Amino acid sequence: MPMTIDNLLRDHKQMIEEALERLLSGGSTPLHLAMRSAVLSGGKRYRPLLMIAAGEYFHVPLDRILPFACGLELIHNYSLVHDDLPCMDDDDMRRGRPTVHRAYGEDIALLTGDALLSLAFEVMADASGGPEFLPQKVRTIQEISRFSGAKGMIGGQFLDIRYIPEEATEELLLELMAKKTGGLITAAVRVGGILGDAPEAGLRALTTYGENIGLAFQTRDDILDYRQDESKDRPFRPNAAHFFGLEQAKTRLNQYIDRAQIVLCDAGIQSESLVYHANCLRLPEAEKRDE
Numbered sequence: 001m002p003m004t005i006d007n008l009l010r011d012h013k014q015m016i017e018e019a020l021e022r023l024l025s026g027g028s029t030p031l032h033l034a035m036r037s038a039v040l041s042g043g044k045r046y047r048p049l050l051m052i053a054a055g056e057y058f059h060v061p062l063d064r065i066l067p068f069a070c071g072l073e074l075i076h077n078y079s080l081v082h083d084d085l086p087c088m089d090d091d092d093m094r095r096g097r098p099t100v101h102r103a104y105g106e107d108i109a110l111l112t113g114d115a116l117l118s119l120a121f122e123v124m125a126d127a128s129g130g131p132e133f134l135p136q137k138v139r140t141i142q143e144i145s146r147f148s149g150a151k152g153m154i155g156g157q158f159l160d161i162r163y164i165p166e167e168a169t170e171e172l173l174l175e176l177m178a179k180k181t182g183g184l185i186t187a188a189v190r191v192g193g194i195l196g197d198a199p200e201a202g203l204r205a206l207t208t209y210g211e212n213i214g215l216a217f218q219t220r221d222d223i224l225d226y227r228q229d230e231s232k233d234r235p236f237r238p239n240a241a242h243f244f245g246l247e248q249a250k251t252r253l254n255q256y257i258d259r260a261q262i263v264l265c266d267a268g269i270q271s272e273s274l275v276y277h278a279n280c281l282r283l284p285e286a287e288k289r290d291e
């Protein structure tokens with residue numbers, strides 16, 4: 001029976017879940033329980049799936065890519081734990097459950113994020129592959145460090161917490177989105193390409209694809225949050241639907257997705273999975289009609 005894209009993604013997701021469970025299986029202290037609860041709580045695993053999709057196109061074996069896919073997902077989960085803290089977004093619920101600081105306390109939540117970040121780098125550094133793999137491994141870890149740190153996700157979060165709607169410019173908002181959300185997403189596809197020795201042109205195309213998917217991801221999230229955010233009793237957070245208006249934000253979302261797909265096509269990268277991951281970001285029909 002031919003493998004459908006849904007079956008392929010289900011298999012990859014299961015493989016990621018099992019690997020994450022293995023990585024988090026030791027220990028029974030509240031810190032260990034909180035780490036498990038933070039990660040093994042039903043995330044979509046969008047970033048590791050993207051990495052695997054990009055890697056597969058360039059013939060990277062799954063066992064080679066898995067430590068980096070898990071590392072990136074651990075970094076994403078640490079960022080969610082810290083982002084939910086009272087000093088950041090102050091959220092009570094995540095993935096339909098109490099946030100880590102709500103369930104375990106702020107002190108444990110802080111340490112949970114720290115420990116997940118350290119574990120991510122341990123897992124990636126431990127990736128096996130022999131001496132000839134070392135330069136590629138170092139380059140991959142460099143990429144992930146850069147896109148998750150002050151030049152990437154954390155830099156974007158910094159712009160987010162300092163955001164003043166009345167003073168915001170389009171350039172600032174796009175930089176914030178590209179770094180905060182686009183950082184890890186761009187890293188995911190680039191790492192797939194790097195592990196597969198993608199040629200420079202291929203890597204450039206993957207980067208532009210990732211950048212557009214990153215902007216699409218955050219724009220979509222902002223559109224879905226828009227009405228809800230307005231009713232929240234808290235300082236107004238950066239939101240593309242608020243900045244551009246709901247209609248223009250919807251147009252932009254489609255443009256980002258289209259651009260991501262066109263750049264792949266222009267580079268001759270015929271990956272059904274990468275096209276699928278971009279299309280996943282289109283709005284649900286009900287949201288399109290509700291205007």
Ligand code: GRG
Nearest residue numbers: 043044045046079080082083088157180181221
């Ligand atoms: C505070 C360290 C620190 C970083 C904050 C990524 C980030 C930077 C904050 C997360 C909050 C947020 C709204 C980010 C925008 C990206 C986003 C919508 C994240 C949620 O990602 P999903 O939908 O979540 O992939 P799941 O639950 O599926 O993993």
